[in-house]
Amino acid sequence: MAAAPFEDKFRQLDELLPTPNDYRTASGKPGHNYWQQRADYQIKAALDDDKQSIHAEEWINYTNNSPDQLDYLWIQLDQNRYQKSSDLLNAAPSPTENKLSFRALAATLKSQDFDGGYKILAVTDKNNQPIHYQIVKTMMRIDLKQPLATSKAFKFHIQWQYNVANQKVLGGRGGYEHFEKDGNNIYEISRWYPRLAVYNDVMGWQNKQFLGNGEFTLDFGNFDVELTVPDDHIVAATGELTNASTVLDASQQERLKQAQSSDHPIEIVTEAEALAHQKNHTQGTKTWKFSAKNVRDFAWASSRKFIWDAQGIKSGKNNVMAMSYYPEEGNPLWGKYSTKAVIHTIENYNKYTLDYPYPVAISVNGSVGGMEYPMICFNGPRPEIDKKDPSQRTWSRRTKFGLISVIIHEVGHNYFPMIVNSDERQWTWMDEGLNTFVQFLAEQSWKEKYPSRRGEPRNIVAYMSSEKQVPIMTNSESLMQFGNNAYAKPATALNILRETIIGRDLFDFAFRQYAQRWKFKHPYPADFFRTMEDASGIDLDWFWRGWFYTTDHVDISLDKIDWLTIDTQDPEIESAYKRARKQEIPESQTELLNKSIDHRLINDPSISDLYDEQDEFTVTNKERNEYSKSLKNLEENEKQLLNTKENFYRLQLTNLGGLVMPLILDIELMDGSKIHRVIPAEIWRRDPKQVSIFQITQGEIKSVALDEKLETADTNIYNNYWPRRPIKSRLELFKEKKEKNLMKDSQEELSQEDETDLDTDANEKKSD
Numbered sequence: 001m002a003a004a005p006f007e008d009k010f011r012q013l014d015e016l017l018p019t020p021n022d023y024r025t026a027s028g029k030p031g032h033n034y035w036q037q038r039a040d041y042q043i044k045a046a047l048d049d050d051k052q053s054i055h056a057e058e059w060i061n062y063t064n065n066s067p068d069q070l071d072y073l074w075i076q077l078d079q080n081r082y083q084k085s086s087d088l089l090n091a092a093p094s095p096t097e098n099k100l101s102f103r104a105l106a107a108t109l110k111s112q113d114f115d116g117g118y119k120i121l122a123v124t125d126k127n128n129q130p131i132h133y134q135i136v137k138t139m140m141r142i143d144l145k146q147p148l149a150t151s152k153a154f155k156f157h158i159q160w161q162y163n164v165a166n167q168k169v170l171g172g173r174g175g176y177e178h179f180e181k182d183g184n185n186i187y188e189i190s191r192w193y194p195r196l197a198v199y200n201d202v203m204g205w206q207n208k209q210f211l212g213n214g215e216f217t218l219d220f221g222n223f224d225v226e227l228t229v230p231d232d233h234i235v236a237a238t239g240e241l242t243n244a245s246t247v248l249d250a251s252q253q254e255r256l257k258q259a260q261s262s263d264h265p266i267e268i269v270t271e272a273e274a275l276a277h278q279k280n281h282t283q284g285t286k287t288w289k290f291s292a293k294n295v296r297d298f299a300w301a302s303s304r305k306f307i308w309d310a311q312g313i314k315s316g317k318n319n320v321m322a323m324s325y326y327p328e329e330g331n332p333l334w335g336k337y338s339t340k341a342v343i344h345t346i347e348n349y350n351k352y353t354l355d356y357p358y359p360v361a362i363s364v365n366g367s368v369g370g371m372e373y374p375m376i377c378f379n380g381p382r383p384e385i386d387k388k389d390p391s392q393r394t395w396s397r398r399t400k401f402g403l404i405s406v407i408i409h410e411v412g413h414n415y416f417p418m419i420v421n422s423d424e425r426q427w428t429w430m431d432e433g434l435n436t437f438v439q440f441l442a443e444q445s446w447k448e449k450y451p452s453r454r455g456e457p458r459n460i461v462a463y464m465s466s467e468k469q470v471p472i473m474t475n476s477e478s479l480m481q482f483g484n485n486a487y488a489k490p491a492t493a494l495n496i497l498r499e500t501i502i503g504r505d506l507f508d509f510a511f512r513q514y515a516q517r518w519k520f521k522h523p524y525p526a527d528f529f530r531t532m533e534d535a536s537g538i539d540l541d542w543f544w545r546g547w548f549y550t551t552d553h554v555d556i557s558l559d560k561i562d563w564l565t566i567d568t569q570d571p572e573i574e575s576a577y578k579r580a581r582k583q584e585i586p587e588s589q590t591e592l593l594n595k596s597i598d599h600r601l602i603n604d605p606s607i608s609d610l611y612d613e614q615d616e617f618t619v620t621n622k623e624r625n626e627y628s629k630s631l632k633n634l635e636e637n638e639k640q641l642l643n644t645k646e647n648f649y650r651l652q653l654t655n656l657g658g659l660v661m662p663l664i665l666d667i668e669l670m671d672g673s674k675i676h677r678v679i680p681a682e683i684w685r686r687d688p689k690q691v692s693i694f695q696i697t698q699g700e701i702k703s704v705a706l707d708e709k710l711e712t713a714d715t716n717i718y719n720n721y722w723p724r725r726p727i728k729s730r731l732e733l734f735k736e737k738k739e740k741n742l743m744k745d746s747q748e749e750l751s752q753e754d755e756t757d758l759d760t761d762a763n764e765k766k767s768d
């Protein structure tokens with residue numbers, strides 16, 4: 001029988017990673033011929049608040065920086081995911097259980113009659129001549145009359161209309177929320193204009209269809225956007241407002257100026273003003289103008305209901321306005337926390353990545369649970385409003401910290417992927433995982449022991465040993481356990497690298513290198529893996545391989561400890577040692593019961609001899625002579641080594657989970673002294689399943705703990721202790737359920753309670 005093939009956990013990754021080239025180097029840096037495309041937009045849009053629809057037109061100037069000639073362009077039409085025929089709706093599996101939330105049922109029914117998706121009204125060139133195009137579900141191909149040569153630009157025009165989805169019913173990363181009591185809407189408008197798909201050196205055209213999970217892959221460009229909305233709406237958007245003097249009144253302009261140098265958030269639109277707006281619906285319109293430089297997308301929000309606060313901060317050399325827009329229903333939580341959480345995010349992310357480069361950073365409250373765009377994000381949590389007395393507002397611990405956390409997360413997305421612009425349609429983890437990791441660092445600097453959901457190794461344990469997993473290195477649409485796979489696991493892996501494998505200083509240097517190298521560019525996984533090694537000087541191929549390419553978990557078991565001391569070879573000492581070991585063997589049951597037997601030897605001493613008087617450990621002169629002789633053959637230092645008094649403990653460990661990790665040992669000796677020892681993961685390189693290590697001590701070992709501070713996400717800590725420790729828990733008692741008793745139950749009076757609480761909207765809202 002042939003031996004089982006050896007599994008080399010340290011096999012180098014190069015064979016899995018793409019071959020380096022002029023565009024992307026082996027060190028993980030952009031190459032000397034790195035290029036990327038550019039798309040600049042001028043957009044004019046009008047919001048129809050009565051019909052919840054948008055009419056718009058855009059001029060796109062597309063610059064071909066690639067070395068290739070392009071025959072056609074691909075445009076993203078993500079809004080088409082709301083079409084009844086969309087792959088997103090049609091490829092959705094049915095629920096596996098026989099139960100459904102009210103919310104899910106309402107969404108399923110509504111999606112069948114919502115007239116969603118883009119209506120493309122015209123695609124024309126700069127001479128206003130029609131251009132041939134073909135719509136392929138969520139993508140559109142534009143056929144060029146002449147191929148677009150290298151370093152040439154092509155300008156064209158698209159006109160379209162679409163109905164904005166009711167986000168509260170249909171879900172999604174944008175839409176409107178309707179407020180029944182005052183008749184107003186909050187619009188959170190995103191992926192609302194036909195956008196250029198990315199053409200690059202790795203993917204060619206990234207024109208994979210939008211199925212709902214793989215988000216948006218976009219190139220950088222400048223945006224000039226004019227948004228026409230009801231004239232009592234307040235608009236928040238990607239970019240700088242360029243016509244404040246037209247759309248804001250004198251006092252609002254004054255407050256905005258004051259906010260620039262304030263040390264706390266200043267209300268530009270107060271709660272009283274917002275309440276007045278939402279009462280008096282006016283008929284006219286206003287056009288808000290925004291300009292955004294070097295962004296990969298543009299989103300906006302509009303409502304009569306908005307309170308607006310702002311505080312200016314410094315980000316490196318840049319002046320940034322941190323701002324929040326929210327309805328009074330968001331207070332008092334939003335006024336207290338939102339803008340401060342925006343500022344906290346920028347201060348902390350700047351430390352680990354790059355200086356926030358944009359002029360505004362905005363958090364908007366609407367029905368979207370959490371979604372990111374350049375300079376602006378949508379965040380959902382609000383207090384609970386008492387139905388009888390709306391001024392009574394309460395919130396759970398989860399709502400409070402959920403609000404702060406989602407703002408940190410979504411503002412944090414400015415760094416990943418809005419600036420470090422990874423391919424979201426392909427790799428969710430490259431933005432969600434990295435962002436969730438820095439989110440954890442930022443949360444932990446909000447307050448000590450901040451209740452972060454993701455980042456601590458102990459929080460990922462259940463997922464790591466769960467069924468139905470795929471590796472992190474899986475396309476966004478094929479992920480299982482989305483949040484755990486693409487957010488929590490990579491974030492935790494990076495935290496383990498930082499705290500346990502590489503160390504904070506070295507990790508922070510390497511991670512910052514990655515952000516600096518790839519800001520305003522398109523990195524892929526290999527660029528990240530290579531940069532982290534290149535800048536840290538640590539071979540991490542085993543770590544990427546295990547954590548990112550497999551579904552193995554950590555379960556290292558401390559199985560056995562052998563206690564060895566030096567054999568002195570001195571027959572007097574060694575015989576006594578062996579005798580003592582033999583005496584440690586307990587008397588057997590037979591031996592104990594036989595003690596009372598009437599032994600012949602006792603009754604008849606004449607049969608006794610030497611072997612009955614001496615045991616097998618009795619030292620003979622022959623042994624003494626051999627010992628003296630053998631000593632003569634030893635060097636002086638060898639003789640000294642025979643007198644070594646240290647204890648040699650051999651710890652035997654097995655790898656049950658598959659992932660190799662460092663062995664972090666905390667050893668306590670009988671005298672109370674402690675030894676902390678970290679053995680690098682490379683201990684596993686010659687045998688990934690079982691290793692033994694030597695621990696030399698002066699005294700006797702009392703106990704050993706493996707990974708005592710829970711640094712490695714070991715899924716079974718029971719086998720981490722020697723001796724084993726019992727696991728403390730509670731035994732719950734319950735009453736057995738009684739069978740329905742028709743005779744007795746039918747005698748019960750009908751309850752007269754007139755108020756039935758039908759509020760079942762306890763669903764956890766998804767954030768991206």
Ligand SMILES: [Zn+2]
Nearest residue numbers: 409413432768
């Ligand atoms: Zn996210």
